[in-house]
Amino acid sequence: MMRAWILPILLVLCGSFVATGLISKGNPGSAAALLLVFVLLAGVNSPLVFPRSISAPEAQRRSAIDGRPIVFWRPGCAYCLRLRVRLGRRARQLHWVDIWRDPAGAAAVRAANDGNETVPTVVVAGRPHTNPDPEWVRGL
Incomplete structure (x- = not known):
């Protein structure tokens, strides 16, 4: 189960780190937009997009x-x-x-x-x- 969430979690973490860097440089708008893009990518690559899997x-x-x-x-x-x-x-x-x-x-x-x-x-x-x-x- 956890294996399916590795990529989405990494995408959110990477987006958070990049957004934090942008905020520290004084670009909160760019940080929010970039974080939104990473969260959307994580959602698309998550198991939530697909119908429920069966055996x-x-x-x-x-x-x-x-x-x-x-x-x-x-x-x-x-x-x-x-x-x-x-x-x-x-x-x-x-x-x-x-x-x-x-x-x-x-x-x-x-x-x-x-x-x-x-x-x-x-x-x-x-x-x-x-x-x-x-x-x-x-x-x-």
Whole structure:
């Protein structure tokens, strides 16, 4: 769980240090704007942006019942974020598995990608697709 928050925490800390330096130089407006940018970056890279993750076995069980794709992702991944943003509200209809929180999910991704943890990996009807076009995923 904590691993998913490392990047957002580092972004907020870095932004705080830079903002403190700007305040000490007499630029409180610039400091506030810069801190806001860092906080927004932290929010975008946090697990809060993605739908609630479930375990890989649970995602496979649900996908077998409803036929919806499974998306294996990890926090801090720019390609995962691109997929999530481009899917919009449709993203909530997919089954999301955070490979940093679920060892079974990480193993499934490694099995599909020759031992690499390449995300996003979208599984549709049991067939994995690594870093697919978001428009293709939206059309499923």
